[in-house]
Amino acid sequence: MSFQFSLQQAMDICKQHKDEARRQYEIAEEEFKTVATALYHLLKEKEQVEQQLEFAQDEKQTVAQLISTKVYLQGLGKQIVSQQQQTNESREHMEHQKRKLHECVRSFKQYERLKEKQMRNAQEEERRTEQKQMDELSTTHYMRLRVK
Numbered sequence: 155m156s157f158q159f160s161l162q163q164a165m166d167i168c169k170q171h172k173d174e175a176r177r178q179y180e181i182a183e184e185e186f187k188t189v190a191t192a193l194y195h196l197l198k199e200k201e202q203v204e205q206q207l208e209f210a211q212d213e214k215q216t217v218a219q220l221i222s223t224k225v226y227l228q229g230l231g232k233q234i235v236s237q238q239q240q241t242n243e244s245r246e247h248m249e250h251q252k253r254k255l256h257e258c259v260r261s262f263k264q265y266e267r268l269k270e271k272q273m274r275n276a277q278e279e280e281r282r283t284e285q286k287q288m289d290e291l292s293t294t295h296y297m298r299l300r301v302k
Contacts, residue, residue, distance in 0.1 A: 157276045165265040172258035179255045182248040189244040193237040200230045
């Protein structure tokens with residue numbers, strides 16, 4: 155007698171959902187890394203430009219050069235704010251995908267535990283049935299020997 159899990163199709167679908175959730179999480183994680191790296195580079199660039207501005211002020215740059223650098227810094231500041239917003243949105247999306255993945259993993263584990271429990275019960279039932287048959291055979295054999 156072979157064991158057949160009654161909810162195998164549901165378990166297979168759940169596994170597919172789990173695999174898809176894992177892929178979606180990995181994609182979201184890569185997107186977050188890309189967006190966060192872009193933010194890092196913008197912040198690094200801003201820091202370098204600010205250092206150049208300090209150095210330029212000591213070197214007696216022209217007013218036009220100083221204004222140009224300040225305008226560039228303001229533009230960088232706007233880009234940084236925008237990139238921070240994108241980074242936060244990407245992080246939220248990644249966390250959402252992570253929660254979905256955890257839900258799918260938890261659900262799949264429930265199916266696995268249920269399958270294992272049903273398999274143990276089926277094996278135990280099969281063992282009891284075999285034991286009962288062995289007992290009946292022994293009794294029948296004993297009775298035949300006694301009758302002779």
